[in-house]
Amino acid sequence: xxxxxxxxxxxxxxxxxxxxxxxxxxxxxxxxxxxxxxxxxxxxxxxxxxxxxxxxxxxxxxxxxxxxxxxxxxxxxxxxxxxxxxxxxxxxxxxxxxxxxxxxxxxxxxxxxxxxxxxxxxxxxxxxxxxxxxxxxxxxxxxxxxxxxxxxxxxxxxxxxxxxxxxxxxxxxxxxxxxxxxxxxxxxxxxxxxxxxxxxxx
Amino acid sequence: xxxxxxxxxxxxxxxxxxxxxxxxxxxxxxxxxxxxxxxxxxxxxxxxxxxxxxxxxxxxxxxxxxxxxxxxxxxxxxxxxxxxxxxxxxxxxxxxxxxxxxxxxxxxxxxxxxxxxxxxxxxxxxxxxxxxxxxxxxxxxxxxxxxxxxxxxxxxxxxxxxxxxxxxxxxxxxxxxxxxxxxxxxxxxxxxxxxxxxxxxx
DNA sequence: GTCTATAACGAGATAGAC
DNA sequence: GTCTATCTCGTTATAGAC
Numbered sequence: 001x002x003x004x005x006x007x008x009x010x011x012x013x014x015x016x017x018x019x020x021x022x023x024x025x026x027x028x029x030x031x032x033x034x035x036x037x038x039x040x041x042x043x044x045x046x047x048x049x050x051x052x053x054x055x056x057x058x059x060x061x062x063x064x065x066x067x068x069x070x071x072x073x074x075x076x077x078x079x080x081x082x083x084x085x086x087x088x089x090x091x092x093x094x095x096x097x098x099x100x101x102x103x104x105x106x107x108x109x110x111x112x113x114x115x116x117x118x119x120x121x122x123x124x125x126x127x128x129x130x131x132x133x134x135x136x137x138x139x140x141x142x143x144x145x146x147x148x149x150x151x152x153x154x155x156x157x158x159x160x161x162x163x164x165x166x167x168x169x170x171x172x173x174x175x176x177x178x179x180x181x182x183x184x185x186x187x188x189x190x191x192x193x194x195x196x197x198x199x200x201x202x
Numbered sequence: 203x204x205x206x207x208x209x210x211x212x213x214x215x216x217x218x219x220x221x222x223x224x225x226x227x228x229x230x231x232x233x234x235x236x237x238x239x240x241x242x243x244x245x246x247x248x249x250x251x252x253x254x255x256x257x258x259x260x261x262x263x264x265x266x267x268x269x270x271x272x273x274x275x276x277x278x279x280x281x282x283x284x285x286x287x288x289x290x291x292x293x294x295x296x297x298x299x300x301x302x303x304x305x306x307x308x309x310x311x312x313x314x315x316x317x318x319x320x321x322x323x324x325x326x327x328x329x330x331x332x333x334x335x336x337x338x339x340x341x342x343x344x345x346x347x348x349x350x351x352x353x354x355x356x357x358x359x360x361x362x363x364x365x366x367x368x369x370x371x372x373x374x375x376x377x378x379x380x381x382x383x384x385x386x387x388x389x390x391x392x393x394x395x396x397x398x399x400x401x402x403x404x
Numbered sequence: 405g406t407c408t409a410t411a412a413c414g415a416g417a418t419a420g421a422c
Numbered sequence: 423g424t425c426t427a428t429c430t431c432g433t434t435a436t437a438g439a440c
Contacts, residue, residue: 126312254424259423408440
């Protein structure tokens with residue numbers, strides 16, 4: 001028995017280990033406050049872990065922890081992307097669904113929860129190799145997911161590759177614009193334009 | 203005589219006052235390091251001004267100074283936008299010119315000098331009203347500039363307004379992607395796609 | 405694996421002489 | 423307007439008991 005037995009509501013919340021609590025808290029804080037704006041003490045507080053535990057699991061300190069949190073955000077956004085893009089056989093409609101989902105989540109968080117990694121990505125350009133690598137991997141992952149769906153929709157491989165980059169970039173930019181304007185409009189309009197662009201292929 | 207007479211090379215560099223040196227230094231540092239990553243002491247050092255001078259001109263402290271620096275970055279990017287968009291009668295070509303200019307500057311700075319305000323914008327969402335306002339004004343300014351050129355190119359007013367938002371957002375996203383990938387490709391490809399999108403209007 | 409204490413340093417901001 | 427000294431607080435990181 002490695003975990004304390006909790007007979008009531010065992011399926012509600014799977015007990016999550018300290019390490020994962022730290023990673024999740026870090027991911028959320030980086031999303032909202034960026035890398036420099038987030039302190040390790042705040043992370044340990046929010047994760048309900050002690051400072052000693054944080055350095056126990058991440059001896060590399062803040063950078064190592066941030067890189068792991070970026071990978072967490074990577075997968076989080078990938079899940080949303082796959083859900084949205086798989087929602088319709090029409091790829092244009094699917095992209096519009098994506099922007100709608102992003103807009104809904106953004107409004108629900110009072111425009112706080114944008115892209116989980118963009119702020120940290122911008123802050124660490126050319127200054128934190130471990131983080132930069134995780135960021136680059138995330139973008140590559142998202143592009144690959146979009147490429148796959150574009151190819152499945154009948155777009156040629158090379159066109160699909162290029163378009164996927166534009167789709168991901170444009171979602172990033174639109175999410176930033178929506179946060180700044182505190183409005184869903186930039187995301188929704190951009191979804192419409194992306195669908196229109198995709199419709200010109202084939 | 204308000205300024206010391208310098209008879210030699212008077213046109214080379216117009217002597218710039220302390221206040222402006224501080225604003226310029228802040229703008230550049232915010233662009234590269236973001237808001238939380240930039241210290242006032244570093245600013246005063248880089249601007250060759252004393253800490254006392256910084257607080258003399260900006261009694262509101264870091265927030266007031268950052269807001270002013272955002273306005274500086276606003277105008278800086280607006281100049282580039284106007285130059286690029288005015289470079290051709292064909293609006294698609296003009297947008298491609300813009301992305302080419304951005305790509306060139308980005309590479310020249312070793313992928314450091316992206317959008318002058320996006321990092322600070324992301325970091326301060328919902329946490330620094332004076333900065334948020336300056337950021338929102340900058341985006342509105344850039345959208346207005348693009349809208350004007352789209353209308354001049356014969357696109358209907360409402361379409362132009364929506365497209366301008368997408369153009370600005372997409373440039374933002376593509377610049378981020380280019381910095382991360384350390385490659386001009388995201389910007390150049392995005393320029394091509396934007397031109398293609400614009401060509402479907404009329 | 406968890407906890408507390410603390411070292412070493414830098415941040416934003418202020419005071420007051422000049 | 424400029425300069426220096428300083429206050430107070432928070433930061434990352436480490437040490438070592440439990």
